[in-house]
Amino acid sequence: MLEISDLHVDVDGKEILSGINLTVKAGETHAIMGPNGSGKSTLSHVIAGREGYTVSRGKIVFNGKSLIDLEPEERAGEGVFLAFQYPIEIAGVNNVYMLKAALNGIRNYRGEKELTSVEFLKLVKSKVKAVGLDESLLNRQVNSGFSGGEKKRNEIFQLSVLEPMLAVLDETDSGLDIDALKAVSDGVNKLRDASRSFVVITHYQRLLDYIVPDYVHVLANGKIIKTGDKELAHALESKGYDWLTDGQESAA
Amino acid sequence: MSTNAKEIDNLVNQTYEAGFYTDIEQEFAPPGLNEETIRFISKKKSEPEWLLEWRLKAYKQFNEMTEPKWAHVEYPPIDFQEISYYAAPKSDEDRPKSLDEVDPKLLETYEKLGIPLEEQKVLAGVAVDIVFDSVSVHTTFREKLAEVGVIFCSFSEAVKDHPELVKKYLGTVVPARDNFYSALNSAVFSDGSFVYIPKNTRCPMELSTYFRMNAMNTGQFERTLIVADEGSYVSYLEGCTAPMRDENQLHAAVVELVVLKDAEIKYSTVQNWYPGDEEGKGGIYNFVTKRGDCRGDRSKISWTQVETGSAITWKYPSCILRGENSIGEFYSVALTNNLQQADTGTKMVHLGKGSNSTIISKGISAGRSQNAYRGLVRVGGSAENARNYTQCDSLLLGDKSAAHTFPYIECKNPSAQIEHEASTSKISDDQLFYLRSRGISQEDAINMIVNGFCKEVFKELPMEFAVEAQKLLGISLEGSIG
């Protein structure tokens, strides 16, 4: 589904990612872990098409199609979703209205018929229950005045409505207490199936107890330096990142 | 950032759709401003002697005044002798008795503008007065309104049919000498709308006036007077358009609102005078004095304006909060683009105990435009427990535009609570990226954000005007309003 090969990315002339290789097949969940400043968030932003990042070398191919020259909304249309580490507040814009515009934007992109308001509301009602989002948040302004946990839940709610093929979760666990973390993970797990893939970016192993990954990659200094299964996450939890990054330096 | 700039340009650079000109036979006063001009206008309108005297006195005062220079706008000097102060469709000689008698070309004009002039628009429930250049050409639903005692007619008719009311209230809110342009208006005003709502009457429909400036080299100087007697309510809408021309045209209107005890006037404006072209050529100079006087206890005035047109806007719809617990509100969206200049805001003068005012102003500057909010909140010593809340936000689209905020706060009463908040920002890249990553196109995302920015004001507009306002801003309001 997603194939990233030899990806080099600069920000303001400084190289942040230096040759990432990552293949995610349908139905797989990959965790990307790494110390602060290793390039984890950069990777998520580059997949979603944020401005300000220059791909100097390499490819990002999604279902056989290169993503690099696509606009963010086109990538969404292709089936990519990024759950933001810090969901953005937009004053004056109704949460549900924005989501309807998004869903119909994606449907238009795919040449599908737009949903009517009635159809859409029905869909929303069913999803909101599944994610356990407080219904009163639906008609509030986008993320305005939401608590940290509500914002993250709202991201997962959007994920459930937009039903992407690939969801990138950027530090979705940051700032969540244990109950919120469980609720959010629960929402994600309900959405896991054989055709949908997840890339879970996190600093801590904690989240991976709830969203159990098939693979764990360690990102450091812009490269994936180690790949393993969920046991690798436990090793990182007990030993920290240094044993890996130190090793890398001496090897280099 | 520059990738957004083009989209923003596309969004705000919509062409002026009301820019056509109607070829219709008209009668003009020769250009020039002198006593003769004033006598000509007064005679044309068969005015009583007292009104002619009133005009001539205003003209004297005008001659003693100088053009105000304090606004944050620039324009070449206006030659007041080159302007024609009266232009009327010929058919006015023989006023239409019903819509069938109105020049079909005029009807066509208003149809193009989408104004509900025809009787079939009963369902819309809006009574309309149409002011074409200098004169009112048609007022709908007059009979229906008369049933409940509401007077809604052109100013000239009011002078003939209700002289006692006009005499009693004319110039009592905006005296001729108030400022340079109000003095000019008082001397040469041609027509406008007059509304009287009797005691304890809720006006059964929205009242609406459409102003259209058609003729070349004319100025438009209309005068609106609305009186809401004790315990009454009226919602009044005003819309404005003009053809595209290379010359600048002057529009210097005066609007006076008188609100007595327990009465309320809601006054909404969508101002879309021709703004000039991309290089700033042509366009209307919109120098308007609007003021309401809350004379009685618990009286209320609510101004809502969406200002997208005019080359220059100089306009401060104000409230004198004289009555105890009287309420003044001002909701404004002002969008400037290309080389437009706007200096607009409000004055809230608190005199009555417990008087309360709210100001919500949203400025959007695009292109190379200048957009200034100028507001005054004055609390007099007598205004115990007066309250004001002001919020004044500016959104900048593109790096060549400018946004300014000049709020004057003058407080002489220790029990007053005044709060003023202002912010200036651009559309955030984070917000744009967030919406786009959800599958929303850049243009729609910008629309959505601008729309959200203006929401607090749009929700104050009557539904139909809200739709028109949204159209004007090029923004889809679906689902976001109401």
Next chain:
Amino acid sequence: MSNSLQAILQRLPRSNSDTGDWLERLRADALKTISSRDYPSTKEESWKYTSLHNLKKNDYLIAGEHNSGGLVKKIYSRDDFVEADKIHIVFINGFFQPDLSSDELLQNGINIRPTATKKADEKYNLEAILKTDLAETFSALNILTLCDSLLIEVEKNRKIEKVIKLIFIGESSESLLKSLRIIVRMSENSEARIVEEYRSDDKDSGLTNVITNLRLGQNSTLYHHRLQIESMNTTHIGKIDAQVDTGANLYSDSIVMGSKLSRVDIDVSLSGRAAYCRLNGLFTGINDQHIDHHTTIRHLVGDTHSDELYRGILDHNSRGVFNGKVVVSADAQKISARQASNNLLLSKLAEIDTKPELEIYADDVTCAHGATVGQLDETALFYLRSRGISYKDARALLIYAFAEKVIGPIPLPALRQSLENKFLGHNQMSEFIQQG
């Protein structure tokens, strides 16, 4: 021209040199300004709320060696001014008092010249600074009637540990016009803390006209605290003109409690990237005091930042004026500017006029300002009293709490303490607090 200004001009000392040097040229320009302009009138936007009517009626003597300028200092001794860890510099009636000031004016990386503008001495390179804004009446008057002036230069990479305290005392029963000039040059990467204090005895009825020029070189930091507690019969006209270069930080406070009429203009230009200024102000008016601050912060280039907080407390029939302007120049992107004006009215006859302005010509900016006018919180007052605190003390406490937002961040404990005492201790301010 008003009689008062005319009288001052007639009393101008005759030029003691006709050498045509630059200082003389500036004086000639200044004279032109004064001859063509009177004192500013309320018709001018920036003087809309402040009338100089009383100033025009007054007849001022120019402070000089020949009048009381040098006479009264005998009542002071140096010990009156010494404070631990401070360099103090004392001026009386406009003139530097070496006997009363610290000895250490020329050491540890700083160079303090109390009389630098006496001559058109090229080595101090003052022409560019002194000629700023000569088109304005008080600036022109300043250079024409200048008493002593002070140049402070802090060397490159020096952090001056001792606080430099400048004390300007008015001591005369005559109405003296005292024109003063303070020039502070912070070299690259230097740091200093300066207190400017203006005070006078009760009988003083003079006019202080002072200009402070602050020049902050790259990456320098200056804490500048201006305290004006002159007596109630005086008039005080102050001006701060500051330029803040790349990476430099200016923290400037203006605290005004004194004078019948006080006007302070502060104009800060942030002229290099990452330049920052914080302007804080606190003013308290009693009786018929009139206190006016006009501040302008100019973001001339991108990536410059500012914070501003002014708080006014007005009792009796006093009047406060605050005009805070933030200007962002075209193409100055990535700007943040925050401004707040909060005011407390304690009496029915007090008045505040505040105008927080924004003029913005760039788009990538985050600017916010706020203004409030209110009174003491009755609920808080009741809460304190229900806990057993007297009305008087509770009121004082709440007023102090309001002022604390400005006093709290002052990094000089002694100054902070003395201000706190003015609000909560037993002196003039405590009487002020007891009113109402």
